[in-house]
Each structure stands twice: as C-alpha cells, then as structure tokens.
Amino acid sequence: MTIIDLKIGSLATIDRIDGADDFTNRLADMGLGPQVPVRVIRVAPGGSPYLLKINDFYISIRRDDAARIRVVSA
Numbered sequence: 001m002t003i004i005d006l007k008i009g010s011l012a013t014i015d016r017i018d019g020a021d022d023f024t025n026r027l028a029d030m031g032l033g034p035q036v037p038v039r040v041i042r043v044a045p046g047g048s049p050y051l052l053k054i055n056d057f058y059i060s061i062r063r064d065d066a067a068r069i070r071v072v073s074a
Helices: 021-029
Strands: 011-017 037-043 050-054 057-061 069-073
Antiparallel strands (some): 011 037, 037 050
C-alpha cells in the first residue's frame, strides 16, 4: 500500500521508500523515512499535491512521489 491508497485523515507508518538514492535522501531531509508516522490531511482536487502531517509539521508532495512511499496502516 502507498500513500495514495490512504483516505484523507488516515494514519499510517512508512515502511519503505522506493526510488533512487537522491530521491530517498531528499525525502529523508524532509523527515520522511522508515517507521515515521504519516497522516494524509488533504489532497488537491486534481489529485496532486498531497498534504501530509509528519510529526508536528506539514509537507506537500506530488502524487508521483506519494506513490513511491510504501506504508502500513497504523
């Protein structure tokens, strides 16, 4: 399951991030990594971007990036 499979308001834990090292490093710089809880707050009407809550802050990521983040339901 990926972030795009979650419903708005759903809480999940990141399992892994698929992609090249530069992509995973960029997300790690934003606080996204394995075992991090993530909540989907909002999805734009066109399906991108996704507004996520990570710990105590919010980030916005593209749908393509959200599709690479594997999660497990909390």
